[in-house]
Amino acid sequence: MPEQVQKTHPVRPGPGPGGEGPGPRAPRVDRPNTEEILKRMRKVDPDQAKRYRQRTGE
Amino acid sequence: MDKQRPIPAWPIYFGLETEFGIAVRENAEIDVVEESIHLVRAAAQLGSPNLWDYTREDPHRDARGFRAKELRQDGDEANFFSQDRQRPYSFEEIKSDFVLRNGARFYNDHTHPEYSTPECSTLLELVAQDKAGERILEECARAASRKRNHTVCLYKNNSDFAGHSYGCHENYLIPRMIPWDRIVEGMMAFLVTRQIFGGAGKLGWEKEDQGMVGGFQISQRADFFTELVGIDTMNRRPLINTRDEPHANPKLYRRFHVIVGDSNLSEYATWLKVGTTALVLEALQYDRVPRRFFLADPLYAHRSISRDQTNRWEVDLAHSGATTATELQNDYADWVGRYVDLDHPEKRAVWKSWKETVELLQKGPNALRDRLDWVAKRSLLETFREEQNLSWNDPWLQSVDLEYHLMDRDRGLYYALESGGEISRISREEDIYRAIQQPPNASRAYVRGKCIQKFARDLVNVQWDYIAFRWKGQTYRVELSSAFPGVDLERYCEVIDRAQLVSDMIEELKLEPIGG
Numbered sequence: 001m002p003e004q005v006q007k008t009h010p011v012r013p014g015p016g017p018g019g020e021g022p023g024p025r026a027p028r029v030d031r032p033n034t035e036e037i038l039k040r041m042r043k044v045d046p047d048q049a050k051r052y053r054q055r056t057g058e
Numbered sequence: 059m060d061k062q063r064p065i066p067a068w069p070i071y072f073g074l075e076t077e078f079g080i081a082v083r084e085n086a087e088i089d090v091v092e093e094s095i096h097l098v099r100a101a102a103q104l105g106s107p108n109l110w111d112y113t114r115e116d117p118h119r120d121a122r123g124f125r126a127k128e129l130r131q132d133g134d135e136a137n138f139f140s141q142d143r144q145r146p147y148s149f150e151e152i153k154s155d156f157v158l159r160n161g162a163r164f165y166n167d168h169t170h171p172e173y174s175t176p177e178c179s180t181l182l183e184l185v186a187q188d189k190a191g192e193r194i195l196e197e198c199a200r201a202a203s204r205k206r207n208h209t210v211c212l213y214k215n216n217s218d219f220a221g222h223s224y225g226c227h228e229n230y231l232i233p234r235m236i237p238w239d240r241i242v243e244g245m246m247a248f249l250v251t252r253q254i255f256g257g258a259g260k261l262g263w264e265k266e267d268q269g270m271v272g273g274f275q276i277s278q279r280a281d282f283f284t285e286l287v288g289i290d291t292m293n294r295r296p297l298i299n300t301r302d303e304p305h306a307n308p309k310l311y312r313r314f315h316v317i318v319g320d321s322n323l324s325e326y327a328t329w330l331k332v333g334t335t336a337l338v339l340e341a342l343q344y345d346r347v348p349r350r351f352f353l354a355d356p357l358y359a360h361r362s363i364s365r366d367q368t369n370r371w372e373v374d375l376a377h378s379g380a381t382t383a384t385e386l387q388n389d390y391a392d393w394v395g396r397y398v399d400l401d402h403p404e405k406r407a408v409w410k411s412w413k414e415t416v417e418l419l420q421k422g423p424n425a426l427r428d429r430l431d432w433v434a435k436r437s438l439l440e441t442f443r444e445e446q447n448l449s450w451n452d453p454w455l456q457s458v459d460l461e462y463h464l465m466d467r468d469r470g471l472y473y474a475l476e477s478g479g480e481i482s483r484i485s486r487e488e489d490i491y492r493a494i495q496q497p498p499n500a501s502r503a504y505v506r507g508k509c510i511q512k513f514a515r516d517l518v519n520v521q522w523d524y525i526a527f528r529w530k531g532q533t534y535r536v537e538l539s540s541a542f543p544g545v546d547l548e549r550y551c552e553v554i555d556r557a558q559l560v561s562d563m564i565e566e567l568k569l570e571p572i573g574g
Contacts, residue, residue, distance in 0.1 A: 022180075022181070022182055022403050022404040022407045023407035023408075023410075023411060023484075024325075024326050024329070024411060024429065024482045024483070024484055025482060025483045025484070026428070026482055027428045027479055027480050027481055027482055033478055033480075034441055036474065036478060037438065037441075037471065037474045037475065037478065038441065038442065038445060040461070040469065040471060040474050041438065041442045041458050041461070041471065043469075044454070044457050044458050044461045045457060046453060046454035046457055047453065047457065048083075048457040048460060048461070049219050049453060049456035049457040049459065049460045050453055050456075050457075051081070051086035052079070052081055052086075052213075052218050052219065052460055053086070053218050053220060053222070054079050054080075054090070054169070054170070054217075054218040054222045054224060055090065055138075055168065055169040055170075055222060055224075056134070056222045056223060056224065056266075056292055056293075057077040057167065057168070057169070057170045057222075057223065057224025057225060057292070058077065058131075058167065058224065058225050058227070058291040058292050058317070
């Protein structure tokens with residue numbers, strides 16, 4: 001590998017998420033509020049997957 | 059082990075290209091091509107159309123050292139083009155190929171809107187750019203819905219449950235000096251087992267043109283891979299894709315093109331999937347993987363891991379009995395740790411998360427429902443199934459599966475988890491909003507994005523590795539094939555920042571006309 005490919009950033013990327021470093025941030029809640037999500041799931045049309053047809057892609 | 063060699067980027071650039079599913083809520087019999095054209099054109103305010111140069115693309119070049127005479131998909135493509143010729147649109151109008159102000163490419167790939175992130179050199183930027191793509195497509199769906207007077211729905215998934223798959227491809231620009239055979243043998247078991255954290259989950263089994271409800275599997279794509287190594291991407295898909303189209307100096311670089319992964323909604327899954335793959339590629343510069351990593355039957359293992367309802371994910375090894383996908387991933391992480399500089403903050407963060415994720419998967423996946431798509435989705439489906447007293451074969455559950463992927467923050471189920479604070483994040487909202495409007499800083503995409511922002515009227519052609527524009531009757535080209543951080547990139551970035559007119563770039567970069 002040519003040495004020229006060693007990298008230095010012309011502009012430093014921003015700080016990590018929330019200033020906590022370049023890794024994941026834990027969720028905000030310990031206990032999920034499943035009721036709100038259940039409401040969304042109940043609204044899902046039971047037949048939408050049957051109607052959902054796509055052409056093959058790459 | 060040779061740690062004295064210069065360590066290049068990890069890799070130099072990476073990017074994601076994602077095909078989205080498209081449907082209209084009120085009408086299942088829509089013309090998907092027509093809808094896709096209108097959808098992509100809704101991005102007009104964010105970019106410039108019809109600049110993409112197809113003459114510099116050659117998907118027939120094979121990393122094994124030859125040029126394929128034909129791809130199995132050539133017939134399908136010819137068929138699509140033949141159908142499309144009947145439409146009242148030119149080729150350019152059907153493609154509606156936009157280069158966006160953030161350096162991304164957004165176009166209609168036959169029937170699927172496809173968003174290609176700009177090249178990024180950090181995972182933080184890549185995740186933000188991938189999320190920016192989601193936001194752009196969500197807004198395009200709203201605009202197209204208003205214009206078309208119906209509800210356009212976009213899905214970031216990889217299958218229609220009936221045997222038709224579309225991809226999320228990953229691209230890693232890496233040194234050409236890594237022998238191709240070493241990449242194939244080194245990446246095979248890693249990619250086959252990576253689905254335990256990269257999978258997006260799917261309810262049902264499929265093969266080409268067939269599908270059935272029932273049975274949850276962890277990968278959207280595993281049903282569609284039937285070859286070990288090959289150049290095709292639409293039919294008889296291979297675990298290792300050999301397309302050799304680096305979009306950079308081909309003597310120095312190759313682009314490792316991964317087609318086996320799922321589209322992820324989870325930022326953590328994207329971050330870990332791309333980050334671990336990049337780490338393995340970097341380690342392959344120094345050594346081959348041990349023979350004890352080789353799988354006896356990678357294709358069988360790929361499907362069996364995805365479908366294993368016990369989550370033990372046992373696989374047979376070629377030379378030493380059996381192991382599990384978690385053990386293999388753990389072994390890969392330990393092996394990578396011997397070669398890669400883990401003082402690098404982003405590499406260290408990925409590596410630590412890799413080890414932690416594998417350990418949690420061994421204890422039981424549910425602890426990862428805030429991080430992994432397949433675990434989050436399975437948890438949602440279980441909750442809903444119990445509440446509604448449904449069997450796993452109930453088609454309603456497959457519809458709920460589909461809704462997980464909907465690009466609509468008011469309706470989509472992944473976004474419900476996210477807005478409820480139940481999902482780990484990588485990006486901040488301000489990172490995503492910036493990525494919608496601005497290219498990554500440490501990338502040649504910076505030059506592309508800024509040219510779109512400043513000189514769109516002067517541009518005549520764009521490719522990943524060059525930009526051409528016209529000035530006073532002459533055509534000039536800015537070559538970006540060596541524009542990498544630490545090489546030429548800084549100079550190009552400074553020039554484009556200072557330039558008020560295209561002529562400023564011509565003067566500063568000492569460009570010579572290449573034609574009229």
